Amino acid sequence: MTMTQEQLKQAVARAAIDYVPQGIIGVGTGSTANFFIDELATIKGRFEAAVASSEATAQRLRSHGIQVLDLNSVGELEIYVDGADEITRHMHMIKGGGGALTREKIVAACSKKFICMADESKLVDVLGKFPLPVEVIPMAQSHVARELAKLGGQPRLRAGFTTDNGNVILDVHNLVIANPVELETQINQIVGVVTNGLFSQRPADVLLLGTTGGVKILRAAD
Numbered sequence: 001m002t003m004t005q006e007q008l009k010q011a012v013a014r015a016a017i018d019y020v021p022q023g024i025i026g027v028g029t030g031s032t033a034n035f036f037i038d039e040l041a042t043i044k045g046r047f048e049a050a051v052a053s054s055e056a057t058a059q060r061l062r063s064h065g066i067q068v069l070d071l072n073s074v075g076e077l078e079i080y081v082d083g084a085d086e087i088t089r090h091m092h093m094i095k096g097g098g099g100a101l102t103r104e105k106i107v108a109a110c111s112k113k114f115i116c117m118a119d120e121s122k123l124v125d126v127l128g129k130f131p132l133p134v135e136v137i138p139m140a141q142s143h144v145a146r147e148l149a150k151l152g153g154q155p156r157l158r159a160g161f162t163t164d165n166g167n168v169i170l171d172v173h174n175l176v177i178a179n180p181v182e183l184e185t186q187i188n189q190i191v192g193v194v195t196n197g198l199f200s201q202r203p204a205d206v207l208l209l210g211t212t213g214g215v216k217i218l219r220a221a222d
């Protein structure tokens with residue numbers, strides 16, 4: 001039986017519930033993360049509270065009566081659960097399709113384990129078909145765009161979009177991402193860049209991959 005992308009997202013969100021610890025959970029942003037939040041609502045009481053990676057996620061968590069804590073008021077988190085726009089078997093990802101990449105990277109950095117939930121269309125051999133989101137301080141937009149073009153990409157301003165941090169997003173098309181770890185550093189070194197959507201220096205630990213044959217569990221070493 002074939003399943004829609006939405007059904008696959010829902011299946012991986014359900015599978016992610018097995019990883020929820022008793023304490024505080026880091027929660028990602030996007031449609032897959034939304035399914036996960038809805039699943040969390042069914043196990044309230046089994047965990048303490050959540051830290052949100054965006055205002056939208058905080059709002060959805062609260063709407064289910066789940067307590068949302070400030071990241072600065074908690075210690076290291078056991079897990080961070082989020083989706084991705086693309087992911088490789090090395091667990092390197094492109095994130096930020098929803099524009100929450102900076103807060104997502106911060107919460108992921110504060111978490112012992114990153115559980116990525118993705119439907120099978122997101123698994124790729126090489127990153128870069130999905131345009132790479134880069135969060136930029138507004139006054140640096142033109143400068144950063146010129147620098148990104150020097151790296152071989154074609155940056156396009158995400159029109160009408162402002163991040164939760166008050167910044168803009170440049171979506172970079174046609175980048176050749178042969179070495180994601182190096183490129184992540186290179187882009188972050190451009191003055192005016194807040195962060196970029198490459199998650200290769202903090203890759204996922206577990207990938208819950210939604211396929212029509214069921215949810216597969218992949219790890220970096222697999």
Ligand SMILES: O=C(CO)[C@H](O)[C@H](O)COP(=O)(O)O
Pocket residue numbers: 028029030031032033082083084085094095096097098099100101104
């Ligand atoms: O990085 C993200 C948001 O900034 C999301 O995880 C990514 O865009 C995947 O979204 P979806 O689950 O809706 O496919």
